[in-house]
Amino acid sequence: MTQPDPVFHPAFDIGAATLDCGVEPRTDSYDAVEWPDYVPLVDWSGCEPTPDQAVMNRWLTTRPLDALAILHVGAGNSSPARLAASTARAVDAVTVSPHELTHARGLELPGYTVHLVNKYSEQFACALTGRQFDCILDNNLVSFACCQRHAERYFETLAALLNPDGIIVTHRLGMRFILESAGVEKVWRLDTGALRTIAAAYGWQVAPFAGLHFLGAPSAVAGLHLAPSPATALLRLRLRAAVLPATIRMARSFPAGLTGTVIRTFRDKRTPTRRPHRKPHLQNDP
Numbered sequence: 001m002t003q004p005d006p007v008f009h010p011a012f013d014i015g016a017a018t019l020d021c022g023v024e025p026r027t028d029s030y031d032a033v034e035w036p037d038y039v040p041l042v043d044w045s046g047c048e049p050t051p052d053q054a055v056m057n058r059w060l061t062t063r064p065l066d067a068l069a070i071l072h073v074g075a076g077n078s079s080p081a082r083l084a085a086s087t088a089r090a091v092d093a094v095t096v097s098p099h100e101l102t103h104a105r106g107l108e109l110p111g112y113t114v115h116l117v118n119k120y121s122e123q124f125a126c127a128l129t130g131r132q133f134d135c136i137l138d139n140n141l142v143s144f145a146c147c148q149r150h151a152e153r154y155f156e157t158l159a160a161l162l163n164p165d166g167i168i169v170t171h172r173l174g175m176r177f178i179l180e181s182a183g184v185e186k187v188w189r190l191d192t193g194a195l196r197t198i199a200a201a202y203g204w205q206v207a208p209f210a211g212l213h214f215l216g217a218p219s220a221v222a223g224l225h226l227a228p229s230p231a232t233a234l235l236r237l238r239l240r241a242a243v244l245p246a247t248i249r250m251a252r253s254f255p256a257g258l259t260g261t262v263i264r265t266f267r268d269k270r271t272p273t274r275r276p277h278r279k280p281h282l283q284n285d286p
């Protein structure tokens with residue numbers, strides 16, 4: 001009998017130094033950060049959609065949603081579900097936040113199911129076995145990645161869940177965001193080229209459009225390279241215009257303390273003064 005190869009062979013290379021953090025990603029490890037400047041990304045249930053999520057939502061409303069199965073990774077305040085649940089066949093969402101789960105369930109939207117699971121975990125790889133989604137939304141594909149192995153596991157899970165004609169939708173703003181303060185490596189700050197390198201490992205192509213980035217089989221994304229037309233130009237403008245109000249709303253929705261935290265975090269990103277405690281599942285040292 002052939003034994004599985006215990007050596008990890010990366011499927012793509014964008015320069016990650018930590019190939020395997022050796023710690024299985026969990027949901028509760030997101031609550032284990034003790035340092036005071038930590039941005040509580042864990043509970044976004046009371047916040048407006050982030051600017052990138054807002055653009056993805058606006059794009060979603062331009063699509064015929066009937067009969068589509070949608071997976072939203074990073075539930076936040078369940079904004080895509082609120083837009084799509086009444087028309088789509090099913091909307092599933094994933095979160096590491098019990099508060100977001102409670103909030104989502106309280107909405108009682110038809111066909112909306114939320115899963116409390118870490119997307120980089122084995123548990124998520126098994127959670128939706130057999131399901132196929134036409135559209136997978138994740139504005140932060142690798143923003144919270146602990147290592148190459150677990151990032152790859154997530155992409156393998158997505159590959160298994162994606163309908164052959166389906167598309168994954170992400171956005172440049174979220175691609176550029178990493179939770180660097182919690183030890184996420186800078187290589188996970190993706191540009192279109194890095195996303196293409198990752199996508200190629202799973203047989204996908206990348207089609208950028210007005211900040212949005214679509215991933216999927218060549219035939220699935222082909223139509224999304226929208227040829228220049230007045231309607232396309234208008235859609236492009238409307239999507240770009242969605243960023244600014246959403247940014248202002250997001251800044252306004254921050255509690256004062258959190259605003260300070262975010263400002264400190266961005267300042268610390270420019271001039272790091274001290275090394276934060278790391279989340280247990282992000283520790284790289286043996």
Ligand SMILES: C[S@@+](CC[C@H](N)C(=O)[O-])C[C@H]1O[C@@H](n2cnc3c(N)ncnc32)[C@H](O)[C@@H]1O
Pocket residue numbers: 041042043044048049050052053073074075076077094095096097100117118119120139140144
């Ligand atoms: C900044 S909030 C954004 C929420 C929403 N996508 C938006 O943009 O408005 C980050 C979201 O990602 C989720 N999240 C973060 N890390 C995750 C992980 N490893 N697995 C699953 N969800 C995760 C959080 O629970 C939260 O819903």
